[in-house]
Amino acid sequence: MLNIENKNLLEILQDLGVEAKSHMSSIDTDIAQIVEETLREDKEAKHGDSKEATVTAKEVIRIDEGSTIERVAKILGKPVNLVVKELITAGFMVPASAIVNDEIAKAIGKAFNVVLSIVPVEAEVSDEEKKEVAIQSERKRQQEPPKKLLPRPPIVTVMGHVDHGKTTLLDYIRKTNVTAKEAGGITQHIGASVVEHNGKKIVFLDTPGHEAFTSMRARGAQVTDIVILIVAADDGVMPQTVEALNHAKAANVPIVVAINKIDKPNAKPDRVKQQLADLGLIPEEWGGDTIMVEISAKTGLNVDELLEMILLVAEMNELVADYEANPEGVVIEAQLDKGKGPVATVIVQQGTLRRGDILLFETTWGRVRAMIDHLGRNIKEVTPSLPAELLGLNDVPQAGERFVRVEDEKEARDAIDKYLEKKRQQEMQAVKRASLEELFEQMEKGEMPTVRIILKSDVQGTLEAIKSSLLRLSVEEVGIEIVHEGVGRITESDVMLADASDAIIIGFNVRPDGNARKLAEQKGIQIRLYRTIYDVIDDVKAAVEGMLAPKLKEHILGEAEVRVVFKVPKAGQVAGCYVKEGTIRRNAKARIIRDGIVIWEGPLSSLKRFKDDVREVNAGYECGIALAGFQDIKEGDIIEAFEILEEKRHLSDVS
Numbered sequence: 001m002l003n004i005e006n007k008n009l010l011e012i013l014q015d016l017g018v019e020a021k022s023h024m025s026s027i028d029t030d031i032a033q034i035v036e037e038t039l040r041e042d043k044e045a046k047h048g049d050s051k052e053a054t055v056t057a058k059e060v061i062r063i064d065e066g067s068t069i070e071r072v073a074k075i076l077g078k079p080v081n082l083v084v085k086e087l088i089t090a091g092f093m094v095p096a097s098a099i100v101n102d103e104i105a106k107a108i109g110k111a112f113n114v115v116l117s118i119v120p121v122e123a124e125v126s127d128e129e130k131k132e133v134a135i136q137s138e139r140k141r142q143q144e145p146p147k148k149l150l151p152r153p154p155i156v157t158v159m160g161h162v163d164h165g166k167t168t169l170l171d172y173i174r175k176t177n178v179t180a181k182e183a184g185g186i187t188q189h190i191g192a193s194v195v196e197h198n199g200k201k202i203v204f205l206d207t208p209g210h211e212a213f214t215s216m217r218a219r220g221a222q223v224t225d226i227v228i229l230i231v232a233a234d235d236g237v238m239p240q241t242v243e244a245l246n247h248a249k250a251a252n253v254p255i256v257v258a259i260n261k262i263d264k265p266n267a268k269p270d271r272v273k274q275q276l277a278d279l280g281l282i283p284e285e286w287g288g289d290t291i292m293v294e295i296s297a298k299t300g301l302n303v304d305e306l307l308e309m310i311l312l313v314a315e316m317n318e319l320v321a322d323y324e325a326n327p328e329g330v331v332i333e334a335q336l337d338k339g340k341g342p343v344a345t346v347i348v349q350q351g352t353l354r355r356g357d358i359l360l361f362e363t364t365w366g367r368v369r370a371m372i373d374h375l376g377r378n379i380k381e382v383t384p385s386l387p388a389e390l391l392g393l394n395d396v397p398q399a400g401e402r403f404v405r406v407e408d409e410k411e412a413r414d415a416i417d418k419y420l421e422k423k424r425q426q427e428m429q430a431v432k433r434a435s436l437e438e439l440f441e442q443m444e445k446g447e448m449p450t451v452r453i454i455l456k457s458d459v460q461g462t463l464e465a466i467k468s469s470l471l472r473l474s475v476e477e478v479g480i481e482i483v484h485e486g487v488g489r490i491t492e493s494d495v496m497l498a499d500a501s502d503a504i505i506i507g508f509n510v511r512p513d514g515n516a517r518k519l520a521e522q523k524g525i526q527i528r529l530y531r532t533i534y535d536v537i538d539d540v541k542a543a544v545e546g547m548l549a550p551k552l553k554e555h556i557l558g559e560a561e562v563r564v565v566f567k568v569p570k571a572g573q574v575a576g577c578y579v580k581e582g583t584i585r586r587n588a589k590a591r592i593i594r595d596g597i598v599i600w601e602g603p604l605s606s607l608k609r610f611k612d613d614v615r616e617v618n619a620g621y622e623c624g625i626a627l628a629g630f631q632d633i634k635e636g637d638i639i640e641a642f643e644i645l646e647e648k649r650h651l652s653d654v655s
């Protein structure tokens with residue numbers, strides 16, 4: 001407690017541990033202002049205008065401009081999920097990777113009773129100030145009760161080029177590394193598997209490849225501790241090897257290289273090492289620090305050694321977690337199950353998750369009704385690093401969403417209500433933007449017709465599959481645009497967006513809710529529901545084909561020979577003809593061929609049999625033909641009648 005009565009600002013700052021110097025830099029002036037403001041706000045809030053103000057001192061914490069929420073959480077010594085949750089509660093739906101701006105800093109400060117001061121990066125911080133900050137944080141560290149940090153299993157993702165053996169390796173490891181008591185269990189796909197090697201657990205994410213890895217990261221969730229970069233020894237480093245390597249590097253995740261298919265006669269492991277060395281991964285045996293193991297995922301050769309290396313890297317990286325903390329973690333997969341309702345596979349990152357816990361996700365919440373492990377067993381609790389399928393959520397969260405346990409349902413419900421309200425406002429703005437952008441886009445593209453789609457599906461994996469198949473249907477003349485995509489039922493806001501962006505809604509294994517259905521009817525928005533991917537693709541293909549400009553094809557109707565040419569007052573030239581082949585039609589187009597050369601093309605202006613106007617004249621008959629705008633018909637000319645047919649085009653004609 002700090003009594004600010006009769007104290008000037010310098011004294012207050014000194015009490016707070018902020019050294020006020022005569023050569024106070026601009027940062028200090030800023031901090032002084034923030035402290036003063038905060039103290040004033042607190043004083044007013046607590047005591048109205050009372051002069052007998054006693055307020056709680058707030059710690060001033062400097063954070064570098066550009067710091068992420070994750071970093072600030074670390075500085076505060078708070079679990080990042082707790083900080084994110086507090087922000088959600090305050091109405092900020094931001095991932096942990098978001099940069100902290102003034103608004104967010106204020107909200108975090110309020111939640112944790114501190115003053116966050118954003119220090120411009122270019123600002124000079126004197127050595128003395130740095131020392132002071134270090135002393136303060138050390139003091140703070142000493143005051144905190146030591147956390148019960150215990151080792152946790154490493155979480156591993158296998159990445160590499162197509163066909164280099166990711167799936168084979170995962171299958172081999174899963175088959176051969178179950179513990180004796182689990183041996184009878186049937187591995188169930190829940191998004192991650194747990195294996196045991198030398199009595200130690202390793203968690204493998206089931207979806208190999210860097211796409212899944214990065215899409216999680218894009219949402220601010222990094223679960224992978226170690227990446228196995230698999231390279232086939234016969235094929236060597238390929239484009240996706242480099243891509244995977246870059247993704248792992250960008251995420252700062254340690255890499256263990258598995259040089260695979262070593263059993264093959266044409267395996268060239270040294271060439272792979274050289275290629276990797278060129279990319280900056282120097283093998284240990286060459287004096288570098290990258291662990292490389294030569295394996296055969298097919299025969300299992302050296303796979304044990306690979307697992308040992310993973311455990312070694314895990315140990316070196318001191319992977320620990322507080323098993324007694326408030327549970328929190330990340331969604332790695334989620335779907336709507338017809339029988340069970342929303343089902344989410346999560347990985348617990350801190351604390352121990354128990355059945356009955358109330359969890360707040362970023363977009364939904366729920367009380368954990370049941371938990372199922374990777375062997376399909378009902379479990380009561382899940383400790384850090386381990387995956388579990390959760391039942392009991394109110395809606396399907398997205399992969400990459402974080403969760404944290406909250407005390408009561410009301411807290412969860414309030415946070416989600418605030419989030420939904422904020423999202424609704426953002427979507428309304430997005431709708432306005434979408435229609436404007438659409439205008440500009442169309443203008444830019446010179447009015448290229450586009451099939452716009454809002455895609456909703458029951459599972460993230462299917463969503464991705466349908467999306468990429470649909471986008472592949474796009475051709476130069478007709479575009480396909482996925483305006484919005486998501487897992488879960490079709491909602492009113494989907495319909496609003498469809499209306500604004502002139503899109504159709506495609507639902508795969510999902511249904512619209514009542515409000516969505518009503519609004520769609522009102523607005524005349526198409527909602528198409530499917531149960532097989534092929535039907536979706538066929539339908540969209542038909543739509544694209546429908547928008548393709550038809551192919552024009554000429555169809556020759558018949559041929560007449562000019563036998564005699566008359567001049568008729570008013571009507572001009574009339575050719576007395578004999579129809580040699582096919583039919584001459586009044587509404588057809590004609591061309592004049594003289595000595596094998598086309599000399600004119602245009603419409604007929606009259607077709608007569610004797611004195612009567614007729615619609616058509618067949619081969620073997622005589623007729624009179626006048627041509628619109630051509631007055632130079634000669635005996636012996638051939639008049640060919642033809643029509644232009646529109647032929648529907650198929651995607652196979654274009655691509």
Ligand SMILES: Nc1nc2c(ncn2[C@@H]2O[C@H](COP(=O)(O)OP(=O)(O)OP(=O)(O)O)[C@@H](O)[C@H]2O)c(=O)[nH]1
Nearest residue numbers: 161162163164165166167168260261262296297298
């Ligand atoms: N000889 C030999 N063949 C292997 C080995 N590992 C994988 N293969 C074969 O290589 C092919 C591709 O293996 P996958 O495991 O499907 O490769 P992947 O990287 O998962 O491929 P995608 O999932 O398509 O990206 C399969 O035919 C495997 O049987 C190995 O160690 N030795």
